[in-house]
Amino acid sequence: MSTEPDRRRPRGVYSVGDDPDPRFSFANERTFLAWIRTALALMAAGVALEALEVPAESGPRMALVVGLTVLGGACSLAAYVRWARSERALRLSKPLPPPALAPLLAFGLVVAAAVITIVLVVD
Amino acid sequence: MIERTHDPGAQNERTSLAWTRTGLALLVASLLAGRFAAARLGPVAVVAGAIAAGTVVAVLYLARRRYRVGHTALHAGAALPDGRLPALVTMVVILLAVLELGYAVAR
Numbered sequence A: 001m002s003t004e005p006d007r008r009r010p011r012g013v014y015s016v017g018d019d020p021d022p023r024f025s026f027a028n029e030r031t032f033l034a035w036i037r038t039a040l041a042l043m044a045a046g047v048a049l050e051a052l053e054v055p056a057e058s059g060p061r062m063a064l065v066v067g068l069t070v071l072g073g074a075c076s077l078a079a080y081v082r083w084a085r086s087e088r089a090l091r092l093s094k095p096l097p098p099p100a101l102a103p104l105l106a107f108g109l110v111v112a113a114a115v116i117t118i119v120l121v122v123d
Numbered sequence B: 001m002i003e004r005t006h007d008p009g010a011q012n013e014r015t016s017l018a019w020t021r022t023g024l025a026l027l028v029a030s031l032l033a034g035r036f037a038a039a040r041l042g043p044v045a046v047v048a049g050a051i052a053a054g055t056v057v058a059v060l061y062l063a064r065r066r067y068r069v070g071h072t073a074l075h076a077g078a079a080l081p082d083g084r085l086p087a088l089v090t091m092v093v094i095l096l097a098v099l100e101l102g103y104a105v106a107r
Helices: A022-052 A058-091 A101-122 B008-041 B043-076 B084-105
Strands: none
Touching: A022 A058, A022 B008, A022 B043, A022 B084, A058 A101, A058 B084, B008 B043, B008 B084, B043 B084
């Protein structure tokens, strides 16, 4: 057993509980990274819309691009919070926190798809 | 005594590959964001893109070290890496989101 003080961060995670089975920590980390790649895909969609000027009207387009970009940024923040809360739950052998990201993302994507469809149809 | 498998389910290796995938996606995103935003925002965007890209290169390097720490953790019961690198990744994505917002809003 190491007698060095634990300097792992964030303290909110590592100051409680015990090290869980490494498999779960690795899986938690891969899930975080998958959410980050999802956030990047959302932001790339926003850049693509803006660069290609789709839809042509700048008002709806800015709303879409800003919406997608903000959604991407929010996903990356939520990804970290989810990782930290899950790691803490693993350390305390408690149930994992309920998913908030996936329903939020699904809602955001439905809204974006609806806006794009409406704008393209109304054209 | 049965020695435990070196890397059950290739967890460490799969996680390392996930870091590589994510790092490469971040690198492409940083370069594209800087490239597009520079046309409308000028040098500020170039600097922001360069900071993001440079940070991602550091992340890719640190991810290799992370694999080695994970290896030691599985073999010698040492601690797994912590949340500092994930936090850095999140901050880079936020920076890119701000850059992209600037690009979208600028004329």
